[in-house]
Amino acid sequence: MNTTSLLDQLAPLREPSAIGWWPLAPGWWLVFFIVAFLFGLLGWALAKRWHKNHYRRLALRQIKVLQALDKPTLEQVNKLLKATALRTWPSREVAGLHGTKWLQMLGTSAPKVDENWMQSLEKVYRTPSDPAPEELLLGAARWIRHHNNRPNGKAT
Secondary structure: OOHHHHHHHOOOOOOOOOOOOOOOOHHHHHHHHHHHHHHHHHHHHHHHHHHHOHHHHHHHHHHHHHHHOOOOEHHHHHHHHHHHHHHHOOHHHHOOOOHHHHHHHHHHHOOOOOOOHHHHHHHHHOOOOOEOOHHHHHHHHHHHHHOOOOOOOOOO
């Protein structure tokens, strides 16, 4: 027997078709839905945080408007801080505060912010027509960014 003729009689090898990736196995569907759920949860949390801090963004825009004025007064800065605080806390806790108690509330609600800028804010009760120094505007902006939602440090 001739070995070459036997090899010629063999049919060519056929490779099996490639295994497709579709349809996905049930485990991959589970992974997909878990990842989609986590992304949805993250998006919801970010949207909630964005909405919750809307008043801060408005107050910071108002600080920029005050900085653009020729001479913003202490009274304007104090009104802005009071309006921001009223947006955060119930009015019964904040509306009646003035003088030292108001400054204490500002200090305790943002412990990371330096309190030196608030000393010039105290002058609003003496001479309301004085122009606000630039460090007061910067300190007010820092307070708006960093104050806690509750005076005791617990967020609502």
